[in-house]
Amino acid sequence: MRLRWSYDRLRSPEIQQCFLYCSLFREDYEFSRKELIEDWIDEGLINESGSRQKAYDKGHCILNRLERNYLLEKIVKSEVRFKMHDVVRDMAIKSIGPEVRYMVKAGMKLTKVPNEHDWAIDLNKVSLMANYISEIPVGFNPKCPSLSTLILAGNRNLSKIPSSFFEGMVGLKVLDLSGTGVEALPDSISNLVNLSALRLRECQRLKYLPSLAKLRALKKLDLFGAGIEVVPQGMEMLVSLEYLDLNCQNLKEIPTGILPSLSSLQYLVVYPSSGITKRKHIEEVARLSKLESLECGKKGIQDFNYLVNKAKDFESLTAYDLRLTTGERNIRDWEYADEHRKVLIAGCEIGEECIVLPDKLEVLKIHTCKTMKNMRSSLNKTVLLENATELRRCSIAYSGGIECLVELDSSSLCCPVLDKLVELKLSNLPDLIVLVRVEGVATPPHIFRNLRELDFSECLGMRKLLPLELLHALQNLEVIRVDNCRQMEEIIVSSDSDDTSSDKFIFPKLKELRLSFLPELKSICSAKGVMVCDSIEVISLVYCSELKRIPLQLPLLENGEPSPPPGLKELVMDAKSKKWWESVVELDQPNAKNILQPFVEFRRWGIWPTKPRANKTPSFSTPQREQSQKCV
Structure with a gap:
């Protein structure tokens, strides 16, 4: 009764439908914020004036509401995830009204699809996710004209789907085959003219898609991690497409002329490994007038700087995830998943050419980089920080040649960008000696003034952590962690002139000293x-x-x-x-x-509630993105 009361208390039919959708997941399935909100958008459960970003923000509010009503449970691990308790899930399934017909057999260890007579003509949604289905019989043809959602995701042994399977699903809007072993999609997919979302994430064996030219209603095409080598035929005809993820390592090239034809595109993911290698592609992306979010990467500093400078022409762009990396491996997923504006620099040799950062950058991560031979530098000498006035989080790990984070002299006073920095994490920097080096100028009073978390690990060259000149700015510091810095002698540096001073070092908000x-x-x-x-x-x-x-x-x-x-x-x-x-x-x-x-x-060692040593690969937790919009 209490659970039902929590459900009824939602009042809004929109929020109730978002809640009921969660019953399609298998029991105890843990989903991320982005995954769930994207599903809601695909289903048409939330829509904000044609803006995918506004719909995403509204989804955050709905998810928060479900959590506050104890209908979804938050799971805090390396990232924040959610799940629906079994009892809540049972209640949700019972709450589905008679006007909607579900068939939910998710996570039930099925090896075959349900019999044809189980596929009722009035079915609306079917979830067979996370089973062991290995085949769909040739000629299998369920007659489900009202079916709008079909989820087969997670059936990794499913390699073939007969063309007959989709022939009776003329009303299908959402098709999820993510994580299956399918090698080719049947030609009958081409006739699903009402399809609005086609999810093929991590279909690593997928080599063939039929023509998509007729799918004029398609709003989302997710090919992240798919095995395709060429873009699907007819993709230039997808005039309604809003979301395109082409992060496919085997994709050889995106033919020029395709991207500009996708005039409704709002969310785009492309990396060097997915065929976007020419500056011409960047010029084409710049012509997408509705683009709100871009995830893109380049392999050379010059090309990356060109991308950043060109991004200034993207009028509607509110979110980006830009990568400068020489590696071939897929490094899309990383910490700070809920931040809007991010840059990752990984596996690069940084030389005399400065790396340009985009406007309104929130997160900067540098990983496994090194400066040119015999070159020692600071972050602000290798990365152009002037534009990063909104920088909130910075992490640098496993990188050589960096002696200090910021070096200031009369010719370089770019530190105002650090006055909004909230989190600073430095790990495995063998050449790091000092945090800030000042020569001939006063330490700016605003530097680090909003810093809340300071984390050092395995910086073996550091002997002294915080110079006296910085302490006045650290009034918001909440966490100090210093781990495995084997040469560290002093946390707050003593004055050279007077070691007997009786100063009070005031940290009014400090909660943790580790x-x-x-x-x-x-x-x-x-x-x-x-x-x-x-x-x-x-x-x-x-x-x-x-x-x-x-x-x-x-x-x-x-x-x-x-x-x-x-x-x-x-x-x-x-x-x-x-x-x-x-x-x-x-x-x-x-x-x-x-x-x-x-x-x-x-x-004793081994029973610490929090990790006492740095991970082999640094990992940084992220608080939930702050919501400024009015919540539902």
Whole structure:
């Protein structure tokens, strides 16, 4: 009854239909935000004045509403996913009205398609996803003229589909064969004139598609990871196409002239491996007046810079995912899946030619790059940051030749771009020495002023982390993580002139201080300095055996006695540090150890609630995209 009440409380028929759609998934299926919202758009359940991006934003609001009503469960892993609980799914199936007829046999270990008599003439939606169906019999011809949605995704052994199978499905609008083993689509596909979405993701064996010329209603064609070598015939006739994913590694070339004919296109995915190799292609893309989202990659710096400069002419573009990579492997999927504007630079040798970044960039990731031989540089000397005034997240990993993140002198004051930076993650940078290097100019007051998360791991050349000049700007810092930086000696750099200063280093919003595997760490700040961080929740000190003092200033009660920080949850150390804590480490205030003792926990290696070491391949979690629009 309570679940039914939650469903009825949605009130909006639009939201209720979005909820009922989730019953087509198999039990315990975990889906991403993008996957579910894209499905809703394909079904025509949400539509916002012809704008796919506005429909996507509205989908976020609907999904949030379903979560708030406990109808969808959030699963937090490496990325945020959702699932429908079995009991909720059963209720959803029972709530489907008599005017709609579903056949849902998803994840039921079927080896054959249901018998022909199970395919009722009034069926509207059929889900056979995630089964073991290996064949559809020759001549099998279900008569389902009202069928609008057919999902066969995840039947990996399904290699052939007879032409007769689709002949009785004249009203089919959504066909999902993603993740199947089909090698060729039957010619009867060409006659599905009402088809609006054809999903063929990860059909790696797929080599042949019949002509698509008659599919004038088709709005979405998803060929991500398909095995095709040439574009389907008749694709230039798809005047209603809004979504095209041509990220196919075997695709040899996209003939010039096709892209400009797709006048309704709003979402486009093309990479060097998928046949877009000429500057002519970029010029054609620039002519797509309705394009809102572009995922594209180039292999050379000059071609990438040309793409970025040309992107300024894309009048409707609100989202992009641009790649500069020399590798052939498919690297489309990455962290920050919900961000709008991203650039990835991977596997490149960066030389004297500066890489241009696009306007309004939100996320920059640099991975497995190196500077030219004998060249040492900073990020702002190799990447043109002036345009990236909206940069919020930056991660650099497994890259050589970078000595500092930002180098400032009288001729280069491009740091204002970093004043909106929220997250900075630096990992496996062997040549990194300092975060910021300033010569002949004052440190800009706005640099890093919005930074919330600072994460260093395996930067083996770093000895000192935060210079004093930066501290005034770090008032929004919430997380400091330093892991496996084996030469790290000091977190807050002491003044060279006066090591006896009794400064207070105030971090009003700091919640986590995690220091691990720092065998040379001798001090967190100057000998007489103290850290004031009354918002602290977690302090983790793992294998920092040379550290002799924790400079945490405890807040005082009205009677002047020290007390634990009000939000403190735990003070964590490795199991071998018990003696170190009891007899070596010092705190300044009297009785401070006894006050903190209830929060102390010694843990053995391998049972940490959060990872104590950097992953072999860095991974960065992303909060859900902030929604500014009015939610439904």
